[in-house]
Amino acid sequence: MSETADLIITGGRIFDGRVRTSDTAVAVRGNKIVRIGTDTEMFELRGQDTRVLDAAGGLIHPGFVDAHIHAASAGAERLSIDLTPATTVDETLDLIRAAAERSDAEWLTGGGWSHDLFPLPTRHQLDAIESDRPVVLSDAGHHTLWVNSRALDIAGLDRHTPDPHNGMIYRDDDGDPIGYLNETATELVGRFVPPASTEEIHAGILNAQGYLWSLGVTGWHEAILGDYNSQADCTPGYVRAIADGTLRSDVSGALWIPPGLTAPDVPKLVARFAELRRRNAAAGFATSTAKAMIDGVPHGGTAALLEPYCNHSHDGSTGGLHFTEDAVRAFVTQLDAAGFALHLHVMGDRGIRVALDAIEEARATNGTGPRHHIAHLSMVHPQDARRFGPLGVTANIQGLWAAPDAFAATMIGEERMLQGYPFRTMADAGADLAMGSDWPVSSADPWLAIHVTVNRWSPEPIPESSGERAGSVDTLDAEHQSLTLTQALGAYTSGSTSLVLGRPGRVQVGERADLAVATTDPFGLEPSAIATVRNAATVVRGELVFVRE
Structure with missing residues (x-):
């Protein structure tokens, strides 16, 4: 008997x-899948202690693996000032006020506020809530900070403080900082924020893990390991969670390449990363990836473009790179030779071209190497979209962003916005696909991202705005840039698992039992209804860790 x-x-x-x-x-x-087939065949393996879960017509699939996420900081934000639930200005301010009233912390920190609601936030809004203690709040994209006057005073920022390279201190008509900082300017305040302790990071990781299980996410790739803005390196938190057995999801991470790295400094960085990789591997934490932000974001006018921005405040600007092109070529080639996969944040079409050129040079110099991936892909020239497959570069897709974006249209023009996120072009040219959320920048729910990837419109309402918005943008070019449900679901399961965890991520006999069960079978729905799918149950290493009530 079996x-x-x-x-x-x-x-x-x-x-x-x-x-x-x-x-x-x-x-x-x-922790293994031992049989796949009909219900009758499975019941042949039923014993007295066997747990039986009825999928009730839902889809049984590999657990989602998020290929680009900031789980540690997202979990920490959920335990501090989490502004992501707010859909209005008043709701955002109420959340900050409630946190200030209940917290006795010396610094009030958190994030998740929306640029749609606060296109130009000021210190005065925060001063009205808390003026004695410093308040430092990251936007949802984690490229800007909104701070109060006390935080500016502690950092010594005033009308005489110059803008740093690739950063901006927003100012009023008198030249005084208004409390809104983007890109490298965030570090001017961030360096004074007390770093989170290992205990706080550990708690954030476990909070994130539980939340991700509820969405069917069984593994992920932590996109930044290292000191970044006001956030402490989360590596010790992961090492502790692995050691004490509380981290049960399969996780890998990317070592952070700080902006401004110069070509002569690359050999030293490679040597340091090799030692970190060895040390982390000994602790059971895979960190064979290196992460760099090649440019910024279109919403802040900091993504590197081939043609200028349209917004009047950025008239004639094409944004900029966070490194010289020589430095990008140097660290891509040398890290590739050392066996590191590159995980590159790129938002602008010029940034994409620079990144692909560097990878092409690395391939010519080193031959076949690790699987590099480029995340976000909001602006890609058609010629460059077709280079991913031949170069072996994986498209690391944040599908939720591929919906109409009226604010982006004000920055780059509606035509370029409509041509963004060219997933089908990349797939048709042979690119491997993976998917991730960039949570807490956007929702971690894979089914919402899959919905947008297939339909190219968002099922979520646009939040109330306190500023001017672009005209209505109703459709994207879904006919030739959307993915099929099979492609999108495959990217978020086996595609991501293969890329960042190095295993198949399949429902196959002998494979690890990381599984999710959807509330329905999306293949039986109209594409427009994919957003109604929810996660019903999650299995991690063979253990049922979540069941929807």
């Missing part, structure tokens, strides 16, 4: 990571 299963999931349809199959059930023993 050994019994520990867990049986029946009554569903299986997506194996690449295709939807005719199978309806899966059996798990320990």
